[in-house]
Amino acid sequence: MYVSLNWLKQHVDLPTDIDPKDLALRLTMATVEVEEIKKKAENLDGVVVGELLEIKRHPNADKLSIAKVDVGEDKPRQIIFGQMVDMSPGFKVPVALAPTILPGNKKIEKAKLRGEESEGMLCLDQELGLLKEGVSIHFFEKDVKNGTPIKKALGLDDVIIEIDNKSVTNRPDLWGHYGLAREVAAIYGLPLKEYAVNKLKSGKGVSLSVEVNDCEACPRYMAVAVKGIKVGQSPEWLRRRMEAIGQKSINNIVDVTNYLMFDLGQPLHAFSADKIADGKIIVRRAEASETLTTLDGVKRSLEPTDLVIADKDRAVALAGVMGSADSEIHDATETIIIESANFEPATIRLTANRLGLRSEAAMRFEKSLDPKMTEMALRRAVDLIVEMIPGAKVASAIIDVRNFKQFLGPIEISWDFINKRIGQPIDQEKIVGILSGLGFGVKKKKQGLSVRIPTWRATKDIGLPEDLIEEVARVYGYDNIVSTMPLAAMEYVEENKLRQLERQVKDLLAIGAHANEVYNSSFSDAAFLTRLGAPLNEIELENPWTQDSRFMRSSLVPNLLKNVSDNLRFYEALNIFEVGKVFVDDGSGEIARPGTDERLPSQDLHVTGVIVGVAGTDPFFAAKGTVQKMCSELGLNVDFVTAENKMIWCHPRQHLEVVFNKAVLGYVAAVHPAALQAAGIGKASGLFDLNLDKLVKHFPMIKKYTPLAKYPAVPLDLSIVVGEDTPWQAIKQLAEAVDSVLVQSVDLLDVFKNDKIESGKKSITLRATYRAIDRTLSLEEAMKLHEKLAGQLAKAYGAEVRR
Known part of the structure; x- marks a missing residue:
C-alpha cells in the first residue's frame, strides 16, 4: 500500500522539516511495517515543462517525428520522439533535457538518430515513475510557464511511503490515509484534524429503493442518487493525489470514489442511474449459472456463494469486488447512484479468491471495515461531486439499510494492571493522552480507566483490557520501556526419585547386564493366564477397547513369558526386562475422589x-546375580531369603525373596x-521381579566412608554335602554366627550334584573370610574357626566335609 506524505499532511499538521x-x-516500531521510502521528485531535476512549437516527420524514419520544443531557454530544442500518444503543436508536456538521468537510472544524452540530432526526450508518465502501467503523458494547462521544473509543476515535492500489506491485516482502519494520519498524530502527540463533511439532505427527481436479501452478508447498505452530472476530467489536485500513489485518473466520478477509498479506506461504487431498472437495487446471492461481465471486460460465471448487486433484471456488480461493464459510468451519464456499503469479510474473500480478482476494494472489505464509515464516505463523496460539478445535486432519498451491532465497551482497566503488564509505571496523563489520541473515549477514575472503543477499532480488533x-x-515506544529481569519467587521443585531410580535401573540392566528392554501392553491375556494355571484376579474394565484388553495386568511376568515364547525360535538365548506399572485391587491406591474413602487400585512400578x-x-x-549386582550398584546390600512360593509360575524349590532391612522388595525364581x-x-x-515403589524408599542410599582394613583377611573354602532341601540361607546364617567379630563374610x-553324590543330597562349596580389626589373624586361629564351622554344620544339618 502506498501512502503520500503530503496527503497525510492534509489531515495532521506535521512539521515542515519532518524527516521521512x-x-x-516510528511507524514501523509502533504501527505498521514500512518497506520503502521514495521521493517523487527523485531523478527529475532535468525534467521541465516544454511547449510543442512544431512537429514534422523524420526524413529517414517512418515511425519517428521531430519536434521543436520551447523549454524556456534562449532557443527551442530539437527532440526526436516516437508518437505513442497523439500530440499537436501548442501542447505542453514533460521534457527531459539532455544530459540528465531519469528514474530507473535511465540516461538521456544528446545524440543523432538516423542523421538528426536530438537534445532530449518527451517523457511519458511511466518513464517519470508517476504511473507503473499503461501509456500516458501529462498535458499541462496553458498558464504553466515553459521551463518550469516538472516537480514544481506537478507538485512532486512529495514522499511516498510503501507499507507492507500484511502488517495491516488486523487493522482495517489503516487502509486509508485518514486512519494512518490518526496513528501518526498519536505517535507525534499532534491533534488530528476533524474530517469535515456536510449533512446529506434528501432530494427529488429519482425514485430510489434498496432491498437487502442477505443482511448477514451485507450488514449495511447506503445509496443516494445525484443528478446534474457531467462526466469529465478531474481537477488538477485530485489527479495529483491519485497519481502520487500510482493510480491513474479515469474521470471525475470514478476518481472521487477511488480517492475516498484511499482517503478513508471505504470503497464506494457509482452506477449510471439509467442502467438500473426502475431505480431499485437488490442485494442478493448469485443464482445458479448466472454470469456477469466485470469492468475488466471478462465474462465471469457466478456461484450461489457470491454476493451481487442487482436490479430486477440482472446483476450489475459483484458486491465488494468489482462493478459490471453494463452499469459503469459513461460520457453521457447525467444521473448517478452512489453505493456505500459494508460487506461480510469471508463472503468477499471467497469470491475474490475464487475469481482471482484481488481488487483494492476486495482487499479492504475482507478486513472487516467499520459499518459506520459508510455514511461518512457517502457524505464526503456527495460534497466533492457537488463542488466539482456546478448544478449537481442530490436527487433521491438517502437510503440506509442497516443490520449490525458493535461492542464499544466500556472496558474497565486499573492502573496497576497497566503498569504490571507493561513492566514499569507510566504517567497516568500520558496513558490518557495516548488512548485519547487514538480515538478512544477515556474516563479517568481513581483506580484506573473506563475506556470506550471507537467504531473503527471495534471490528475484530479491540475487545480486551490486554488490547488497550x-x-x-x-x-509510548517499546524502546522507552526499560528492560529488567522479571522478579519471580524461586520454588524448590521436589526431585522425582522414582523416575530417577527407573532410569538408573534401565541403564544398569541394559548396559551392565546386556539385557534388552521390551514394552508390552498394560493389559493381560485372559486365555494365556488360564493356560499358565494362574487365577484370574485381574481388574476388569467396564468399557474395554477390544476383548483382548479387558483385564489390567497384575504382573509383568505373563507378557514377558509370551515374549520369550515368540522370540526363542529366532535366538538361542534371551535376556529381557520390562519396567511398567501393575494394577492390583488391594485398596491401597490413591483416593478416588475427595470426600470419600474409596481408593483406586494400587499402581506400583515394577521391573x-x-x-x-x-x-x-x-x-x-x-537372575539372582543380575539382581544382586544391580542392587549393589544402587547401594543396597540385599539378602535373598527362602519363603513360601505364591506365584504359579515360580519353581517351589528355587524361589528367593529379595529383602533389604526386613522389607521384601521382590523375588528371584x-x-x-x-x-x-x-x-x-x-x-x-x-x-526376577522387584517393586520399584518399595525400593525407592531406600534410594538413594547415603554412602558412608569405610576405611580400608589395616590387617589382611584369611579366606578359607569349605565343601560339604548336605540334604537337598537344606537352604543356603540357613547355612550362611549359621556360619556368620560362629564368631560375629572374626567372620567377615560367607x-x-x-552348588553341585551328580551320580557320585548320594540321592537326596547336594554338594555346596562356600568361602568364609576371617579378619581381625586389631591384629593380623594367624592361619592357626582361622583354621580353628573353620573347623568349628564344619562341626556346627555337621551337628545342625548332618553336613559331611568333602575332602
Whole structure:
C-alpha cells in the first residue's frame, strides 16, 4: 500500500522539516511495517515543462517525428520522439533535457538518430515513475510557464511511503490515509484534524429503493442518487493525489470514489442511474449459472456463494469486488447512484479468491471495515461531486439499510494492571493522552480507566483490557520501556526419585547386564493366564477397547513369558526386562475422589526380567546375580531369603525373596516347568521381579566412608554335602554366627550334584573370610574357626566335609 506524505499532511499538521526516515521508523516500531521510502521528485531535476512549437516527420524514419520544443531557454530544442500518444503543436508536456538521468537510472544524452540530432526526450508518465502501467503523458494547462521544473509543476515535492500489506491485516482502519494520519498524530502527540463533511439532505427527481436479501452478508447498505452530472476530467489536485500513489485518473466520478477509498479506506461504487431498472437495487446471492461481465471486460460465471448487486433484471456488480461493464459510468451519464456499503469479510474473500480478482476494494472489505464509515464516505463523496460539478445535486432519498451491532465497551482497566503488564509505571496523563489520541473515549477514575472503543477499532480488533495495554505500549515506544529481569519467587521443585531410580535401573540392566528392554501392553491375556494355571484376579474394565484388553495386568511376568515364547525360535538365548506399572485391587491406591474413602487400585512400578539359555550358567543363578549386582550398584546390600512360593509360575524349590532391612522388595525364581510347557518354552528359565515403589524408599542410599582394613583377611573354602532341601540361607546364617567379630563374610561358590553324590543330597562349596580389626589373624586361629564351622554344620544339618 502506498501512502503520500503530503496527503497525510492534509489531515495532521506535521512539521515542515519532518524527516521521512524518522517517520518511517516510528511507524514501523509502533504501527505498521514500512518497506520503502521514495521521493517523487527523485531523478527529475532535468525534467521541465516544454511547449510543442512544431512537429514534422523524420526524413529517414517512418515511425519517428521531430519536434521543436520551447523549454524556456534562449532557443527551442530539437527532440526526436516516437508518437505513442497523439500530440499537436501548442501542447505542453514533460521534457527531459539532455544530459540528465531519469528514474530507473535511465540516461538521456544528446545524440543523432538516423542523421538528426536530438537534445532530449518527451517523457511519458511511466518513464517519470508517476504511473507503473499503461501509456500516458501529462498535458499541462496553458498558464504553466515553459521551463518550469516538472516537480514544481506537478507538485512532486512529495514522499511516498510503501507499507507492507500484511502488517495491516488486523487493522482495517489503516487502509486509508485518514486512519494512518490518526496513528501518526498519536505517535507525534499532534491533534488530528476533524474530517469535515456536510449533512446529506434528501432530494427529488429519482425514485430510489434498496432491498437487502442477505443482511448477514451485507450488514449495511447506503445509496443516494445525484443528478446534474457531467462526466469529465478531474481537477488538477485530485489527479495529483491519485497519481502520487500510482493510480491513474479515469474521470471525475470514478476518481472521487477511488480517492475516498484511499482517503478513508471505504470503497464506494457509482452506477449510471439509467442502467438500473426502475431505480431499485437488490442485494442478493448469485443464482445458479448466472454470469456477469466485470469492468475488466471478462465474462465471469457466478456461484450461489457470491454476493451481487442487482436490479430486477440482472446483476450489475459483484458486491465488494468489482462493478459490471453494463452499469459503469459513461460520457453521457447525467444521473448517478452512489453505493456505500459494508460487506461480510469471508463472503468477499471467497469470491475474490475464487475469481482471482484481488481488487483494492476486495482487499479492504475482507478486513472487516467499520459499518459506520459508510455514511461518512457517502457524505464526503456527495460534497466533492457537488463542488466539482456546478448544478449537481442530490436527487433521491438517502437510503440506509442497516443490520449490525458493535461492542464499544466500556472496558474497565486499573492502573496497576497497566503498569504490571507493561513492566514499569507510566504517567497516568500520558496513558490518557495516548488512548485519547487514538480515538478512544477515556474516563479517568481513581483506580484506573473506563475506556470506550471507537467504531473503527471495534471490528475484530479491540475487545480486551490486554488490547488497550498493547495500544499504550506501542505508542509510548517499546524502546522507552526499560528492560529488567522479571522478579519471580524461586520454588524448590521436589526431585522425582522414582523416575530417577527407573532410569538408573534401565541403564544398569541394559548396559551392565546386556539385557534388552521390551514394552508390552498394560493389559493381560485372559486365555494365556488360564493356560499358565494362574487365577484370574485381574481388574476388569467396564468399557474395554477390544476383548483382548479387558483385564489390567497384575504382573509383568505373563507378557514377558509370551515374549520369550515368540522370540526363542529366532535366538538361542534371551535376556529381557520390562519396567511398567501393575494394577492390583488391594485398596491401597490413591483416593478416588475427595470426600470419600474409596481408593483406586494400587499402581506400583515394577521391573521384571526373564533370562533363558545363558551358556554355562543356571538361569536361576543368572537372575539372582543380575539382581544382586544391580542392587549393589544402587547401594543396597540385599539378602535373598527362602519363603513360601505364591506365584504359579515360580519353581517351589528355587524361589528367593529379595529383602533389604526386613522389607521384601521382590523375588528371584526359576520358572516352573509347568509354566514353561504352557508357554511353549523349551528351555530352563529364570526370572526376577522387584517393586520399584518399595525400593525407592531406600534410594538413594547415603554412602558412608569405610576405611580400608589395616590387617589382611584369611579366606578359607569349605565343601560339604548336605540334604537337598537344606537352604543356603540357613547355612550362611549359621556360619556368620560362629564368631560375629572374626567372620567377615560367607559367600556361596558352587552348588553341585551328580551320580557320585548320594540321592537326596547336594554338594555346596562356600568361602568364609576371617579378619581381625586389631591384629593380623594367624592361619592357626582361622583354621580353628573353620573347623568349628564344619562341626556346627555337621551337628545342625548332618553336613559331611568333602575332602
